[in-house]
Amino acid sequence: MTIETSVAYKMYLVQREVIKHYNRNKLKPYNISYQHYLVLMVLLESGPLPVLRLGEKLAFQSGTITPIIKKMELRGLIERARAQEDERIVHVLLTAEGRHLIEQLNHVPEEMLAVAKLTPREFASLMHISRKIVNNMRYY
Structure with a gap:
């Protein structure tokens, strides 16, 4: 088997081209990345989620999700709130601005x-x- 006939390689190429198209052609005018878009999509569909659950749904590693959330929070697209029942749990939720943006991208x-x-x-x-x-x- 060669790299050209490898399933993993072909899936990698597909993923790369799809994400590149999203970033260059669909999301650039809105000044968000594909990862930000995914976060917005999940929160729109699921509602507020704990940070860990959001990362799991998106298959992000824990070191990846935190910087994404911080950037999005600075832009006013999402906010974090501690759970009342357990303050160790931090929920991520869409702001009105985040909801408006993701609805523009439907x-x-x-x-x-x-x-x-x-x-x-x-x-x-x-x-x-x-x-x-x-x-x-x-x-x-």
């Missing part, structure tokens, strides 16, 4: 699908295969 996933030029069947297959690979690798 067209992006459909545009990215259009750029990828996948048919609905190809998209469904990609989602199925991606879930299968993640689940198989995670529980191997």
